[in-house]
Amino acid sequence: MNRPAKAPADLHPLTDTTANERLYRYESSVKQAFDNIVPVLKQIASERCDPDFVDRAQQITAQEFGFELPAHILDTAWATGLDMRRLFAWCVFETYRRVSDEFFNADPLGGRVGNDFQAFLQQCGFHLMDITPCADGRLAHAISYVLRLPYGAVRRKSYAGSLFDIENTVEKWIETELMRFREGIPNRADEPTRYLKVVIYHFSSVDPAHQGCAAHGSDDEAAAREGWERLAALRQAIENGFCCGASVGLLLIGMDTDTDAIRVHVPDTNGYCELNQWLDVAKVHEITRGLSAAEARTRIAELVQAHMPGSHAGGAQANGMGASSTDGLSDKGMLQLIARLIENNLSQIDYVRHFHDGHYQDIGHAERFIGTGIGFEEIQLRNLTYFAYLSTVEEGAADLDVGIKIFTGLNVSRSLPVPIVVRYDYHGNVPGARERAVAHCERIAAALKARYPALCSDGMLHCxxxxxxCDAGTPIELVGSSLEPVTGGMH
Ligand SMILES: [Zn+2]
Incomplete structure (x- = not known):
């Protein structure tokens, strides 16, 4: 994966090369760990006739992966043949566990604490930044890489097609206001800051007709429009439901999943944006690359300002909304925040240019496993996980079916099983929450078995x-697997 370094002259003056190196080390080490599994298992399979096969297999995996294979799968190899599918799934799960543990124990991205960003956000007139990217695995790195934000300081809630749940967000808004009112966290309720809701839709510059957002049939305009409709509906819900000028800030961002360049639909002074007008950060990169860092910052601020939709006489105002967001301070703050996001994205544009030859080679799906349930804060890497967030399989069935279809192409076609991690995060300070979370996982696992019976009975789906x-900040706890010895497992 190492690419020859380009001359620094190619880089933007605002690009953080140290962060880029660090982020690349993390991305390549994690992906390498998953991508090593098949070649190492092939090597093990080639030695299975040896009399000391089990010892030899353990030696190879200890050396290559840093962990041992489960004895209950290896021990039966002499009689029933080596079950490579079970071994593959087991290795994927073990690799996931190790990556997840490292994330929670060592914070390799350094994003858990985001006090500086939180202070900046409040200075811009916002007390919480709540971001909804599409659940597509190609946006899983949107926070930590594309926008370079500390993941601990923003709320990420992904949905297929970036179509977030309005009621759930209203609930979060209420919870946030209550915390401000009762505890002064993150700031006091009488401070004139707002909740900021951001939607990130996506498109593909390399293959726009096929590799855009599946939930919108690769139609960028529809993705942007429906994203904005959700945002506007949230604002209306808050303004209708709560008096005294209650409102939210809204921001619509598009993302090119091939280059990670974003485009920002800069809102006007009333908090409205144009769907066909945006500031393309790839262009900003081009325009400001030859300047000094200070000049580039000034130019970016000018470009953001220039991309605000002009004051429409009666245009946005005719909708009768947004009156509470007209104070000059929050407008200025929004522009400041946008300028910061753009500056951060410049580093990511250079990251993809430098380490991935201008655009990613895997422009389509290349996820390593499916993640379903609720949680997965530790997944901050592109194309590692296909997400199907759900409380019940019925509710998320369509997303899951899409995931199974994707993995039929990625894995089943190569005779490899579909690895699914069922995960449920809970609040440990709520009595009985852990038991309910475990029961939830079991219900989802059973429902998966019922929905995909052929794959499960063929050993082509493991869970x-x-x-x-999530209150304790501890690593995940494994509570079961379809790979357990026959007596205690699902099979
Ligand atoms: Zn999408």
């Missing part, structure tokens, strides 16, 4: 169950 106490 790991994990829960996590």
């Amino acid at each position: 790991l169950r994990a829960v996590r106490d």
Whole structure:
């Protein structure tokens, strides 16, 4: 994966090369760990006739992966043949567990604490930044890489097609206001800051007709329009439901999943944006690359300002909304925040140019496993996980079917099983929450078995169950797997 370094002259003056190196080391080490599994298992399979096969297999995996294979799968190899599918799934799950543990124990991205960003956000007139990217695995790195934000300081809630749940967001808004009112966290309720909701839709510059957002049939305009409709509906819900000028800030961002360049639909002074007008950060990169860092910052601020839709006489105002967001301070703050996001994205544009030859080679799906349930804060890497967030299989059936279809192409076509991690995060300070989370995982695992019976009985779908106490900040806890010895497992 190492690419020859380009001359620094190619880089933007605002690009953080140290962060780029660090982020690349993390991305390549994690992906390498998953991508090593097949070649190493092939090597093991080639030695299975040896009399000391089990010892030899353990030696190879200890050396290559840093862990040992489960004895209950290896021990039966002499009689029933080596079950490579089970071994493959087991290795994927073990690799996931190790990556997840490292994330929670060592914070390799350094994003858990985001005090500086939180302070900046409040200075811009916002107390919480709540971001909804599409659940597509190609946006899983949107926070930590594309926008370079500390994941601990923003709320990420992904949905297929970036179509977030309005009621759930209203609930979060209420919870946030209550925390401000009762505890002054993150700031006091009488401070004039707002909740900021951001939607990130996506498109593909390399293959726009096929590799855009599946939930919108690769129609960028529809993705942007429906994203904005959700945002506007949220604002209306808050303004209708709560008096005293209650409102939210809204921001619509598009993302090219091939280059990670974003485009920002800069809102006007009333908080409205134009769907066909945006500031393309790839262009900003081009325009400001030859300047000094200070000049580039000034130019970016000018470009953001220039991309605000002009004051429409009666245009946005005719809708009768947004009156509470007209104070000059929050407008200025929004522009400041946008300028920061753009500056951050410049580093990511250079990251993809430098380490991935201008655009990613895997422009389509290349996820390593499916993640379903609720949680997965640790997944901050592109194309590692296909997400199907759900509380019940019925509710998320369509997303899951899409995931199974994707993995039929990625894995089943190569005779490899579909690895699914069923995960449920819970609040440990709520009595009985852990038990309910475990029961939830079990219900989802059973429902998966019922929905995909052929894949399960052929050993082509395996499932790991994990829960996590998100209040305690501890790693995940494994609570079961379809790979357990026959007596205790699902099979
Ligand atoms: Zn999408």
